[in-house]
Amino acid sequence: MEKENIIFGVRPVIEAINAGKAIDKLYIQRDIKGSGLTELRNAVKKGKIVFSHVPIQKINKHTSGNHQGVLAFISPIELTDIEMLVPTLFEAGKTPLILLLDKLTDVRNFGAIARTAECAGVHAIVVPKRESAQINADAIKTSAGALHTIPVCKVDNLTDTALFLQASGIRIVSCTEKTEQSIYDVDYTSPTAIVMGSEEFGVSNQILRLSDDKAKIPLAGEISSLNVSVAAGIILYEAVKQRQS
Numbered sequence: 001m002e003k004e005n006i007i008f009g010v011r012p013v014i015e016a017i018n019a020g021k022a023i024d025k026l027y028i029q030r031d032i033k034g035s036g037l038t039e040l041r042n043a044v045k046k047g048k049i050v051f052s053h054v055p056i057q058k059i060n061k062h063t064s065g066n067h068q069g070v071l072a073f074i075s076p077i078e079l080t081d082i083e084m085l086v087p088t089l090f091e092a093g094k095t096p097l098i099l100l101l102d103k104l105t106d107v108r109n110f111g112a113i114a115r116t117a118e119c120a121g122v123h124a125i126v127v128p129k130r131e132s133a134q135i136n137a138d139a140i141k142t143s144a145g146a147l148h149t150i151p152v153c154k155v156d157n158l159t160d161t162a163l164f165l166q167a168s169g170i171r172i173v174s175c176t177e178k179t180e181q182s183i184y185d186v187d188y189t190s191p192t193a194i195v196m197g198s199e200e201f202g203v204s205n206q207i208l209r210l211s212d213d214k215a216k217i218p219l220a221g222e223i224s225s226l227n228v229s230v231a232a233g234i235i236l237y238e239a240v241k242q243r244q245s
Contacts (some may be wrong), residue, residue, distance in 0.1 A: 005074045005136065008059075008067035010036040017043040022075035024135050026051035027059050029069030040070065048156065050129040075135050080151035082126055082161060086168050089123055090191075096170055097239060098124050098193040102158055102203050103131045104228060110135075111142025112229035113196070118146035120236040126153045126161055126193075159206045165193045171212040174203045175235050177225075179214035186215045188239035196235075199228050 005024075007016050014036065017023065026044070030053045044051055059071045082098075089096045099122050104110055110133035117125055132154070133139060140147050155161045162172050170191040175183065188194075195211070197203035208214060217226060217234055226234070 008063050008071040010068045010070050013070050013072045014043050017047045022079045023049050024073040024075040027054045027071045029056050032069040080153050082153040096191040100126045100195040102197045104198045105133050107133045107139045108142045109229045111139040113232045114143040115146045116233040118150040124151040128158045129154050173213045174211040176203050177216050183215040183235045186213045188242050196232050
């Protein structure tokens with residue numbers, strides 16, 4: 001399945017970008033030379049495609065074909081524009097519940113979170129274009145197909161998106177250990193965006209600073225942390241509980 005989502009070669013990648021295909025990741029060989037590169041760069045710039053300059057060995061790991069130093073992963077799901085989605089939620093009379101994932105790069109954790117979020121009625125998952133888990137076959141399988149159902153939004157800058165959500169009347173709640181406030185002391189009944197960070201880095205300082213609330217999950221055992229997908233489930237279902245009360 002994943003092989004079907006790979007496109008390689010300068011011309012095929014240009015055509016995919018120009019056709020509006022959702023590019024999940026784009027690898028361009030370091031010090032690449034050859035024809036069509038100016039057109040490729042123009043297409044990448046126009047399409048605001050995030051790319052990485054990588055050694056040729058990294059591209060060779062994914063294909064033995066004539067890749068010409070260019071390889072793209074096409075997203076197997078349709079992506080959603082968060083700035084278009086939010087107004088439609090309000091117009092439909094819904095109270096937005098949105099999940100932001102800050103630099104969460106583990107594919108299976110991402111899939112597991114998507115599964116829980118869909119079950120909890122989350123209206124959208126927002127991830128940055130850089131430093132986020134690839135949306136691939138493993139992610140979809142782990143999500144039990146939820147990634148085909150729940151809207152997923154990829155954004156250039158997660159902090160800017162958080163500011164947009166605040167300006168739209170949505171409160172930002174960061175799940176973090178850097179607070180004394182419990183997740184059970186936060187009100188999730190108003191429009192809310194919950195931010196989960198990676199297990200390694202947590203929520204970024206920029207987002208912590210702008211958050212309307214910071215909340216931690218109480219831990220009573222000797223192990224001082226939870227798997228991020230489990231933590232997401234705990235805080236999301238506190239929101240569900242409050243909204244159903």
